[in-house]
Amino acid sequence: MRPEDDPDGAAKRLERRWVVEKYLDIGRQDENGRLFRCSHLHIRPGDFVDVTVTAEIIASWSTEGYKPQVIFKLQRVIQLKSVSAIRVSAQDTCRI
Numbered sequence: 001m002r003p004e005d006d007p008d009g010a011a012k013r014l015e016r017r018w019v020v021e022k023y024l025d026i027g028r029q030d031e032n033g034r035l036f037r038c039s040h041l042h043i044r045p046g047d048f049v050d051v052t053v054t055a056e057i058i059a060s061w062s063t064e065g066y067k068p069q070v071i072f073k074l075q076r077v078i079q080l081k082s083v084s085a086i087r088v089s090a091q092d093t094c095r096i
Contacts, residue, residue, distance in 0.1 A: 001015055004039060005040075007041070024040070024074060024075070024077065025037075025075065025076040026038055026039065026040050026076075026077050026078075027076075027078045027079070028042060028082075029078055029079065029080050035078065042079065043077060044082065044083055045083070046083030047079050047080075047081065047083050048079075048081040048083075048086060049077055049078060049079050049080060050076075050077075050078040051074065051076070051077055051078075052074075052075040052076040052077075053072045053073060053074055053075060054072070055070055055071075055072055055073075056070070056071045056073055057069070057070055057071075058070075058071065
């Protein structure tokens, strides 16, 4: 794990118990539609985002019979509009 992934050290005590195999693609889109990489710290609750997932289907047999499972793996998160930009445009729209 990189220091920028855990700036406050909350996951430090777990670092010997797990391995980060692949980093999630995180980015933001500007007003002109260009994409830029950014840190996960830029994504906030309320942001309008585009998310790409992959469905992994696992089929297993047990004494209880056939048991299918679907696991959704997050691949990419792109911030299309920040919550603060959404609030500003909503205020402008609501003015008469």
